[in-house]
Amino acid sequence: MESTADKIDPKLLLKLRESLLSWFHKNKRDLPFRANKNAYRIWVSEIMLQQTRVAAMLPIYETFLKRFPEPKALQEASEDEVMKYWKGLGYYSRARNLKKGASLLVEKHSGLFPENYEEALAIPGVGNYTASAVLSIAYGKHYAVLDGNVKRVLSRLFLIESDPALNSTNQLLGNLAQEFLSPISPGDHNEAMMELGALVCVPIPNCSSCPLSIHCKARAAGKEKEIPTSKIVDNWMDLDLNFLFLKSSKGLLLVKYPGRRFFKTIYSLPFRLEGKHPYEKDVWVEELFEGPGLERNSLKTKHSITNHKIQLKFSDINDTNAAKIETILKKKPDLEFKWIDEPELREEFPSSISGKLIKLKSKMNQQPDLPVGKL
Ligand code: SF4
Structure with a gap:
């Protein structure tokens, strides 16, 4: 042309x-x-x-x-x-x-x-x-x-x-x-x-x-609203991210490693990708989610990362054995981890997602316990 x-x-x-x-x-x-x-x-x-x-x-x-x-x-x-x-x-x-x-x-x-x-x-x-x-x-x-x-x-x-x-x-x-x-x-x-x-x-x-x-x-030419012509395809993908609050006597676990879909370069809570998605699963995270002591909850909030429409969720594992977790994590060559005090989460997991998770958690804590037998 x-x-x-x-x-x-x-x-x-x-x-x-x-x-x-x-x-x-x-x-x-x-x-x-x-x-x-x-x-x-x-x-x-x-x-x-x-x-x-x-x-x-x-x-x-x-x-x-x-x-x-x-x-x-x-x-x-x-x-x-x-x-x-x-x-x-x-x-x-x-x-x-x-x-x-x-x-x-x-x-x-x-x-x-x-x-x-x-x-x-x-x-x-x-x-x-x-x-x-x-x-x-x-x-x-x-x-x-x-x-x-x-x-x-x-x-x-x-x-x-x-x-x-x-x-x-x-x-x-x-x-x-x-x-x-x-x-x-x-x-x-x-x-x-x-x-x-x-x-x-x-x-x-x-x-x-x-x-x-x-x-x-x-x-x-009366075409100011038509130009530029756009053939952008809607390629948004729905995805659930379930973050894990894994606590031991040493504190709350944060991890950082390049081989995962998001947060390759910063510390974050471990997370599991849920729902229908084309990404590889993190086996060690899957095992934690399938293992004993996991407490799920149903609260969710929305977020977006690049072309992903995300539902943020979280689960808890309390009082876990720190030494056992560290043995698993030390076998992963690219993975770094640290234990933090939970109030430091916003600082240590520098993403707006940490703020949303903290809000979700405080919402959950405000919910009254259901009477036994009504579940
Ligand atoms: S706003 Fe844009 S479309 Fe309208 S007259 Fe100016 S350049 Fe043209």
Whole structure:
């Protein structure tokens, strides 16, 4: 497919850029990662925003940067501590990559985010989008960003009707974004495009507030709500996660190991995947659930992780023999475990799931005991 950018009148391009930037300077949100052009801070914000909304990310961003104000602090911190400060954002592999990336910055780039595109791409977790965002915003480099918001604006503005999931459409939009990018203010231009997509050119667009509306081809064609065409398949999967509160005289058991479906990099309560699912079972966890002393309960709450709609449940095993459990766990080469005091659960299992489980448990404790014989 020929690039539509080839057909854009240069005068129109200038007008569009001017309108976009002038709108951005008047309407941009006052966000902390816009306060200065520090590449490290921008990198952290971009990684946090990859799968998290701005409102949810902001309080965590501030606390995270207070504790890790520069790459060296992040490099020197333990992984467990970084995970605690990441709590609430989910997708913990992002935090692990940030920490690895911070080490790379300290060891290879004197603690600075590199200005070179290939060197930026060599940082764990940094792809084309993040490299373009950081280099353009922090260093004024001429790289256009292409995220979902930008794709939507471009598709509508230039009436790109092909399926956005196709590589050819992606390529076309990438060329278009680069052609459209302001050579004078690439960072502001990129931020403006993302902001327009986040505030105005939203899935149901607010065209009357759009600075580009008089030149928007989708609007002129009355197709602003149909573009981009989406063939996204609903691939949500239902799953039950039953977490185990396994207690001994040493405390409550937490485990961490890479060979399981979720929480590969943080300590969590052991859990069993229940219901119909395609994942492998953890034999040692299954045995605990099938063994003596297990107390089930029927309380549930909802959660979602990636494309899973999850029902959270929990079970208890009290007064277990710590030595016996430790013998089982020590045979598993990749598995780490620790015993904690139950009130430390939120801190030690840094996920919003721990908060939900604690609430469920306190709900259960408030339920009156049923009279004997009425069960
Ligand atoms: S006019 Fe409407 S559809 Fe076109 S870019 Fe603006 S908000 Fe999006």
